[in-house]
Amino acid sequence: MPGVGAQRAVPLRDAHRTHANFRIRVKGNYAELKALVAELDVGRQVVFTGFVPDEELCRLYNTCAVFVMASLDEGFGLPAIEAMSCGRPVIVSYGNSLEELVGDAGLTVNPHNVEELAAAIDRIFSCEDLRRSLAERAVQRASEFSWGTAARQLLEVFEQTRARPTR
Numbered sequence: 001m002p003g004v005g006a007q008r009a010v011p012l013r014d015a016h017r018t019h020a021n022f023r024i025r026v027k028g029n030y031a032e033l034k035a036l037v038a039e040l041d042v043g044r045q046v047v048f049t050g051f052v053p054d055e056e057l058c059r060l061y062n063t064c065a066v067f068v069m070a071s072l073d074e075g076f077g078l079p080a081i082e083a084m085s086c087g088r089p090v091i092v093s094y095g096n097s098l099e100e101l102v103g104d105a106g107l108t109v110n111p112h113n114v115e116e117l118a119a120a121i122d123r124i125f126s127c128e129d130l131r132r133s134l135a136e137r138a139v140q141r142a143s144e145f146s147w148g149t150a151a152r153q154l155l156e157v158f159e160q161t162r163a164r165p166t167r
Contacts, residue, residue, distance in 0.1 A: 070093045077102075085142035094109065
């Protein structure tokens with residue numbers, strides 16, 4: 001009988017069975033996740049990449065069907081923007097910065113609800129119109145983020161701060 005973690009991950013395994021070419025690439029090494037992959041016997045479908053150089057990361061973004069970042073606690077979420085800039089549909093967790101970052105250019109899920117995550121993945125794989133629409137919106141949304149824009153906004157903050165009277 002599968003452990004609790006494996007039972008929670010069964011919807012993801014089932015999503016793979018529905019979509020035969022479904023592969024998961026995990027950036028990094030996670031012992032607990034590797035054990036779960038072994039327990040579910042899905043090792044052929046899950047690849048742990050370890051460190052990924054920028055050139056390879058760009059290739060991975062450009063060849064993925066969907067980018068998933070179901071993080072429990074996230075800072076800015078640069079990988080989601082990078083995937084969106086490559087025209088990839090994204091699924092991110094809500095309740096942190098990712099939801100605001102992605103806006104309506106991606107799907108949001110409860111990161112504690114594996115069934116919801118599996119359903120979102122299935123929706124993107126099953127609906128060409130949704131996949132195309134999310135990809136188009138992703139590129140548009142990602143274009144709103146750039147180092148130039150960030151620098152201009154920071155300069156505005158500095159100027160506003162300098163213009164305030166000191167106490």
